[in-house]
Amino acid sequence: MAQFSFEGRSAQGQSVKGEIAGASVDAVAAVLVGRGITPVRINEVSLGASLVKRINVVLGSEQVPVVDLVMFCRQMYTVTKAGIPLTRGIRGLAASVRHEHFREVLNDVAEKLETGMSLSRAMRQHPKVFDSLFVSMINVGESSGKLDEIFRQIGFYLERDEETRKRVKSAMRYPSFVVVALVIAFVVINIYVIPPFAKMFSKFGAELPIVTRGLIATSNAFTTYWPAMLIVLVMLVGGATYYLRTEQGAYLWGGKKLRLPIIGSLIERASMARYARSFSLMLSAGVPITQSLSLCAAAIDNPFLSAKIQQIRQGVERGETLLRTHLQAELFTPLVLQMISVGEESGQVDNLLRDVAEFYEREVDYDLKTLTDRIEPLLIIVLAVFVTLLALGIFLPLWSLYDVQTGGM
Structure with missing residues (x-):
């Protein structure tokens, strides 16, 4: 057609x-x-x-921004709380959505609702827009008759998750810019700055310092073998990208980035905050623990942590307590483990997990505020070493030539 x-x-x-x-x-x-x-x-x-x-x-x-999903959840909370029929409400929201693909998805969901399909089942037809956690929450809301509250909780969860992501990206913007600028400067100096000095030094036939010889060798490699270096770089990047998309590569990188200096612990705590908040959200909605853990594992965009959460789920299925399974995961601080233990004893695991999420989010907020202060000294040291090597490599021969000329006068 x-x-x-x-x-x-x-x-x-x-x-x-x-x-x-x-x-x-x-x-x-x-x-x-x-x-x-x-x-x-x-x-x-x-x-x-x-x-x-x-x-x-x-x-x-077709990638729908999280901001659009948050606005959709807030509007659907208002629609369902006001008692407006879902079909009419979704069609009304679709008319005001600017994202073309999202508008088409909402119209398709409304069309399926008109055929008698449930909202969760209609949303499940669009996994790129509504993930498994989203759909499962909607299913719980339909079953419990608390769809309005579910939309409110999902909107709050997505908003907090997106805020954490934005803060991490914002904190890494300055260091990334400095590193990129340093790489560009390194390439430009090797191609355009060092070759003229190398020609000048070769005319005098003097013994050059080891630093200068190293700079000239690097520059010659750039100017002579740049096509081969470019091909090798593309192959390395392409190979690494392909490997990281495999199951084994994604799992290994997921574990390695948690041990990166400075930012590794930050990534780990941000992931743990996301896990605790999504787990709390599912339990408060009435989703069974094992199903909640499976959905949380799918929601964490780190295969290494997902495997850990799946191990927690398997332990719960064997009859072990949440405290024991989380202790075996070796991911949580003693304070968090104590909170989980108290939650199990009091029957308020969802509330305690919410407190755990807030605990991690406060730590992440503090680390993000001080991240630049911790990275700046390292960047300054790298820049200082780069400038020092460049200065010594160029000026030491010039001083030697000056001494030769003045001594001969």
């Missing part, structure tokens, strides 16, 4: 845009009318436009 783009008006008078597959314009119009949309314009999507859309998909146009 051909693809058609359309513009129309909802029953509330809101403007609706999107794309839909159909046999003809009349068939598309009939489908839109059945959805409660009055079509204003229907055009067949050209082959060129369809090709552009496929390219955009490859470039990530």
Whole structure:
């Protein structure tokens, strides 16, 4: 079937845009009318436009920003709390969504709701937008009749998780910029600065210091073998990227980055905060412990930690306590383990896990505020060594030549 783009008006008078597959314009119009949309314009999507859309998909146009999901959860909380029918509410929200793919997904969810499908099952058809944790929470909300509260909790969880991610990226922006600038300076100096000095020094035939000889050798390697070096670099980056996408590579890197200097502990605590908050969210919604742990393992974007959480789940299935399984994981501080123990004894594991998440988030906030202060001395040392080697390599021969000239006068 051909693809058609359309513009129309909802029953509330809101403007609706999107794309839909159909046999003809009349068939598309009939489908839109059945959805409660009055079509204003229907055009067949050209082959060129369809090709552009496929390219955009490859470039990530189907990736829905977390901000849009947070806004959707907040709006759905209002819709469900007000008692508005889900189909009408979702269609109304789709009309106001700017992200094209997200709008299409919401319209598809509304269409499936009209056929009698449950909301969680309709959302499960779009795993790239609604992950397993999201869908499971919606399923619990439907079963318990607390869908409005579930949407509120999911929105809060996504918002806190995104805030932590943004703070980590913001803290790493300055060091990353310095490192990139240093690499660019290193390449430019080796290609454009050192070769003229090397030619000048070769004319005098004097014995050069070892630092100068090292700089000249590095510069010659850059200017002579740069095609081979570029090919090797591309192969190394491509090979590393491919390996890290494999199951074994992702697992090994997941464990290694937790032991990186300075930022390793920060990544670990941020991941633990995400685990504790998602686990608390699932338990407070009434999801069984084993299923909650499986969903939390899928929500953690670190295969090494996911494997640890799966080990915790297996221990619980064998009848072991949460305290014992978390102790065997060797990931949590004694204070956190004590909080989990108290939670088990008092029957308030979800509340204590929420406290654990807040504990880790406070530690992450403090570390992020001091991260730049801890990295700056290391960057200064690296820059100082780089400048010192460059200065010695260039100026020592110049001083030697000056001494030779003045001594001969």
